Amino acid sequence: MAHPVDVHVGKRIRQRRWLVGMTQQQLAESVGIKFQQIQKYETGANRVSASRLWDIAEALDVDVSFFFEGLNSASQDANTPQDMPQDLLGDKEAMDLVRSYYAIPENQRRRLFELARVLSDVA
Secondary structure, eight states: OOOHHHHHHHHHHHHHHHHHTOOHHHHHHHHTSOHHHHHHHHHTSSOOOHHHHHHHHHHTTSOGGGGGTTSTTOSOOTTSOTTSOSOGGGOHHHHHHHHHHHHSOHHHHHHHHHHHHHHHHHO
């Protein structure tokens, strides 16, 4: 049985990899391992050592602390919409939306964000 921290770290690795548009193979090559090992890390089946997590963080251009963010707030709070997936990090559609959002030029992105905020207040 995978430890919940290992599962969380694996999900954060996958989330960041998706956001930067990197394949498992590309990440594996950049840290000097096989892509199957990345698969095992992302599912939490294998624990990531500290030195390997450091290498992964460098390859994905984040601080090591990124992989532990949100660990204590894994449960939904009262302000979360009911139809929002419990595991937003594991939802491919949500991650694709985030990646597309950040591909938009910043001034247009701000306008889109404000529009989404207004629409969600009306709903």
